[in-house]
Amino acid sequence: MAALSATKETPSPTGQSNIRVFTAEAVGTAVLMMVGPGSAIIAVNKIGIFGVALAFGFALLSMAYTIGHVSGCHINPAVTLGFLLGRSISLVQAAYYWVARFAGALVGGLIIYIISKEGDLDQTGVFAANGWGSKIGSAFGLGPTIVVEIAFTALLVFVVLSTTTVGYPTGFGGLAAGLTLGMIHLATIPVDNTSVNPARSLGAAAFAGSDALSQLWAFFVFPLIGAVVGVGLWLVVHDVHREVRMTTPRDGVSQV
Numbered sequence: 001m002a003a004l005s006a007t008k009e010t011p012s013p014t015g016q017s018n019i020r021v022f023t024a025e026a027v028g029t030a031v032l033m034m035v036g037p038g039s040a041i042i043a044v045n046k047i048g049i050f051g052v053a054l055a056f057g058f059a060l061l062s063m064a065y066t067i068g069h070v071s072g073c074h075i076n077p078a079v080t081l082g083f084l085l086g087r088s089i090s091l092v093q094a095a096y097y098w099v100a101r102f103a104g105a106l107v108g109g110l111i112i113y114i115i116s117k118e119g120d121l122d123q124t125g126v127f128a129a130n131g132w133g134s135k136i137g138s139a140f141g142l143g144p145t146i147v148v149e150i151a152f153t154a155l156l157v158f159v160v161l162s163t164t165t166v167g168y169p170t171g172f173g174g175l176a177a178g179l180t181l182g183m184i185h186l187a188t189i190p191v192d193n194t195s196v197n198p199a200r201s202l203g204a205a206a207f208a209g210s211d212a213l214s215q216l217w218a219f220f221v222f223p224l225i226g227a228v229v230g231v232g233l234w235l236v237v238h239d240v241h242r243e244v245r246m247t248t249p250r251d252g253v254s255q256v
Contacts, residue, residue, distance in 0.1 A: 033108025057182025064174025155228025
């Protein structure tokens with residue numbers, strides 16, 4: 001009980017308790033799993049890669065305007081690392097975010113697994129898991145996968161952090177992040193099924209089997225490296241003084 005009380009007394013950067021932040025991020029990540037990989041698993045034969053990419057973008061866009069004012073709607077451990085390196089959140093707060101993401105991803109993956117298992121509805125054959133080579137039916141190897149995960153995660157983190165910069169139009173952060181995630185998937189799904197999000201990768205691999213789990217490490221390591229690159233780009237492009245960044249509250253949706 002003492003630990004719970006301490007948690008409630010520690011506000012997040014959005015002014016909410018860590019319990020609220022944890023719940024919001026878990027729900028948001030579960031929704032991302034259900035709509036993103038879920039659209040591929042259940043409906044890719046109907047909607048194609050373009051539809052799956054839009055599903056990911058729409059999921060992030062929707063959650064940004066639903067939980068952004070509570071938690072900032074990171075729903076991605078790589079994005080949280082970006083905010084941590086940008087000194088926007090503390091290590092303790094980042095830990096709440098990370099645990100919430102992985103819990104939410106597993107719940108979302110489980111829901112899709114239950115739906116698709118009935119009648120063997122998995123249209124991807126690999127539960128939309130990330131990977132490379134024959135294990136996921138990709139013509140691309142580890143090299144292109146590394147480049148994709150570093151470069152496109154850097155792009156996502158750069159965009160998201162840019163929406164927090166002083167002068168960015170209020171209320172458009174969610175739109176920018178959602179569109180960015182959608183276009184990332186349009187460009188990279190054929191390579192490795194697109195991760196740029198370790199929680200999304202875990203949520204799929206946990207139900208895909210040993211092949212996906214054996215390659216899961218790459219979708220933790222390289223998106224996190226990409227996050228570091230994205231923070232560097234943000235600092236160079238926006239040249240925001242560290243002591244000024246994040247010192248005043250902003251609208252939640254601009255904190256995607």
